[in-house]
Amino acid sequence: MSTDLETIQHVTESEYKYGFATDIDTEAVPPGLNEDVVRLISAKKGEPEWLLQWRLKAFRHWQKMEEPTWHNVHYPPIDYQSIIYFAAPKKKAKSLDEVDPELLEMYEKLGIPLNEREALAGVAVDAVLDSMSVATTYKDKLAEKGIIFCSFSEAVREHPELVRQYLGSVVPHTDNYFAALNSAVFSDGSFVFIPKGVRCPMELSTYFRINAQNTGQFERTLIVAEDGAYVSYLEGCTAPMRDENQLHAAVVELVAMERATIKYSTVQNWYPGDKEGRGGIYNFVTKRGICAGRASKISWTQVETGSAITWKYPSCILKGDDSIGEFYSVAVTKNYQQADTGTKMIHIGKNTRSTIVSKGISAGFGQNTYRGQVKVAKGADNARNYSQCDSMLIGDRCGAHTFPYLEVSNPTAQLEHEASTSKIGEDQIFYCNQRGISTEDAVSMIVNGFCKEVFRELPMEFAVEAQKLLAVSLEGSVG
Amino acid sequence: MSQQPILEIRDLRASVEGKEILKGINLTVNPGEVHAIMGPNGSGKSTLAQVLAGHKAYEVTGGEALLHGNDLLEMDPEERAREGVFLAFQYPVELPGVNSTYFLKAAVNAVRKHRGEEELDAADFLALVRQKMKVLDVGEALLKRSVNEGFSGGEKKRNEIFQMAVLEPTLAILDETDSGLDIDALRVVADGVNKLRGSENGMVLVTHYQRLLEYIVPDVVHVLYNGRIIKSGGKELALELEEHGYDWVKEHAEEVGVGQ
Ligand SMILES: Nc1ncnc2c1ncn2[C@@H]1O[C@H](COP(=O)(O)OP(=O)(O)OP(=O)(O)O)[C@@H](O)[C@H]1O
Ligand SMILES: [Mg+2]
Numbered sequence: 001m002s003t004d005l006e007t008i009q010h011v012t013e014s015e016y017k018y019g020f021a022t023d024i025d026t027e028a029v030p031p032g033l034n035e036d037v038v039r040l041i042s043a044k045k046g047e048p049e050w051l052l053q054w055r056l057k058a059f060r061h062w063q064k065m066e067e068p069t070w071h072n073v074h075y076p077p078i079d080y081q082s083i084i085y086f087a088a089p090k091k092k093a094k095s096l097d098e099v100d101p102e103l104l105e106m107y108e109k110l111g112i113p114l115n116e117r118e119a120l121a122g123v124a125v126d127a128v129l130d131s132m133s134v135a136t137t138y139k140d141k142l143a144e145k146g147i148i149f150c151s152f153s154e155a156v157r158e159h160p161e162l163v164r165q166y167l168g169s170v171v172p173h174t175d176n177y178f179a180a181l182n183s184a185v186f187s188d189g190s191f192v193f194i195p196k197g198v199r200c201p202m203e204l205s206t207y208f209r210i211n212a213q214n215t216g217q218f219e220r221t222l223i224v225a226e227d228g229a230y231v232s233y234l235e236g237c238t239a240p241m242r243d244e245n246q247l248h249a250a251v252v253e254l255v256a257m258e259r260a261t262i263k264y265s266t267v268q269n270w271y272p273g274d275k276e277g278r279g280g281i282y283n284f285v286t287k288r289g290i291c292a293g294r295a296s297k298i299s300w301t302q303v304e305t306g307s308a309i310t311w312k313y314p315s316c317i318l319k320g321d322d323s324i325g326e327f328y329s330v331a332v333t334k335n336y337q338q339a340d341t342g343t344k345m346i347h348i349g350k351n352t353r354s355t356i357v358s359k360g361i362s363a364g365f366g367q368n369t370y371r372g373q374v375k376v377a378k379g380a381d382n383a384r385n386y387s388q389c390d391s392m393l394i395g396d397r398c399g400a401h402t403f404p405y406l407e408v409s410n411p412t413a414q415l416e417h418e419a420s421t422s423k424i425g426e427d428q429i430f431y432c433n434q435r436g437i438s439t440e441d442a443v444s445m446i447v448n449g450f451c452k453e454v455f456r457e458l459p460m461e462f463a464v465e466a467q468k469l470l471a472v473s474l475e476g477s478v479g
Numbered sequence: 480m481s482q483q484p485i486l487e488i489r490d491l492r493a494s495v496e497g498k499e500i501l502k503g504i505n506l507t508v509n510p511g512e513v514h515a516i517m518g519p520n521g522s523g524k525s526t527l528a529q530v531l532a533g534h535k536a537y538e539v540t541g542g543e544a545l546l547h548g549n550d551l552l553e554m555d556p557e558e559r560a561r562e563g564v565f566l567a568f569q570y571p572v573e574l575p576g577v578n579s580t581y582f583l584k585a586a587v588n589a590v591r592k593h594r595g596e597e598e599l600d601a602a603d604f605l606a607l608v609r610q611k612m613k614v615l616d617v618g619e620a621l622l623k624r625s626v627n628e629g630f631s632g633g634e635k636k637r638n639e640i641f642q643m644a645v646l647e648p649t650l651a652i653l654d655e656t657d658s659g660l661d662i663d664a665l666r667v668v669a670d671g672v673n674k675l676r677g678s679e680n681g682m683v684l685v686t687h688y689q690r691l692l693e694y695i696v697p698d699v700v701h702v703l704y705n706g707r708i709i710k711s712g713g714k715e716l717a718l719e720l721e722e723h724g725y726d727w728v729k730e731h732a733e734e735v736g737v738g739q
Contacts (some may be wrong), residue, residue, distance in 0.1 A: 433557045438557050445585070
């Protein structure tokens, strides 16, 4: 999360030497997307030919695709030719005085240190704020175990054979409109590789990655865990990030080999737009993991409170026998936010098991849709799935929708689905009030109680922050 | 302490959905006193309790209620609670997923904060809770569960009194806490209530049964009938009611012209 000017300079300078196009020395690539822009991005990043070709293939495919319309979200058409696709320098405020006071208030409530608030709000700061040194220390420690944890660009430079082997192996560029777009223009992201039998000794977090700030828009993450490896990865930050880029289309790919476990936790708190529903991020994300080996496990946990639109279905392909897929989700929509989120569990191997726990909270005019698919292939003997989708409504102008899809081609499959919708009752609030507890605290208590099964899956520190975040985001939505 | 009443209600009127339920209630609770309120179903006992606690479904249309001389009706429900008003609900609600210990700690600290006292940390709070658990014969298991979720009727009632014991209110209003309790539980709850009884606080017990009043001996018994207190007396009044039923008071009240 560093916005160290030095780092930025360093990055820009290093791009110079790979320059080939005439306008390489200007920071901003003109808006719009064509093959030249894709080439320019690749060149600026000094990428090898195979990656350029990979991007171009994706781009050509994307051109032939149509933007999906099946989801339950509504937004004005996106003009893809008006977007700047590379290194768009963020519009920076000169000081905190220029930043939305509500955002600042939220930082204060979340207890974010002053110096970090500036960076989060996108104020130009020249002090190194967090973890340059922390990151390096950790990196050394990880390297000892053979763990690779670096930016995607670095991985392309330092470990091209690994990137080439796995890139697009879980989410091919043909997968969907936004994944194709990402494949053509992705800016940067994270790469993690855990070798055979290694248990990663710490939670890996994008927080510790140096150039996270500039990579939000078209981020690409790839995590590979070899046989018997374990890793827990944390994405995001509980602080709301101000971002001028309205469209975000990230891709995350996870590969778990035999007996490997990957736990992927997200707290997403991008700018949700204002109270009238103006502005806010469109978050179209493709996340998928493959349990490639026997008895492997992939577990997604997400807490989604931000973005004007969230379109996201972290999924598991359970290919290895005895493999396990999990999806734990809390999605909050308030004001005019819309979320269409859920998961796909694709059972291919025998004795594969999956668990889905989805908690949707809607307040204000928020619309929350759960969309989940459980697919059991012919050969997936004894596959089991448990799905639980709970919705909570706060007020009576919001909505909750549930679309479970089942596709079962094996008679031995056992599927269980539970769903519930509840409202925070006036009487519940009054009961808390009568014990001296304020309405705000009461709502946060009740909502956190509702989300308990999901928070339990988050690493301790993250869980505490997520609870606080939830309380802050729902503030004022009752009474 | 001065002899200022804890609670003073004068000509209190309240309605719900446009229908008048309380039609002029007068009641004074002095420090150290326990008042019992009896009366037939639908006479307005719970309404009175809810109005005092500040439930916004009930509209106060007249009269006043003072807590230690301060306007109670002006205060938000949470402020009333922090000022020492406790209502043991006739039907305690469930709070799924909200841990009982966490809930109670939040309640205790809200009151302490209001009084300008330091908030209790986990250890001090646990010590306090353990001591009260013993008094009320509440098992630790109950505290590990979500507030009232899946509790039996009796467990819910006992939990209300347990919360009361932990919060030590100055004005406790118990709305039919005895209904649904078995004999042993009734005795335990009564013990708890009696322990809280002191020269500094007051209590209002809403009940249908004389039995509770054998354990918690009231200073005054009132009969609430159709939104008014039509008769008040000593503890013998409860016995008489049990014997003769409400019609007897009603006739009696009509004779003296307080009925309607
Ligand atoms: N929220 C409400 N909405 C509509 N009517 C109400 C409401 N609360 C109370 N009432 C009505 O007000 C009257 C008094 O009710 P209240 O609950 O105060 O009686 P009660 O004396 O406590 O009776 P019980 O002994 O059965 O508990 C009843 O007719 C009841 O239906
Ligand atoms: Mg009642």
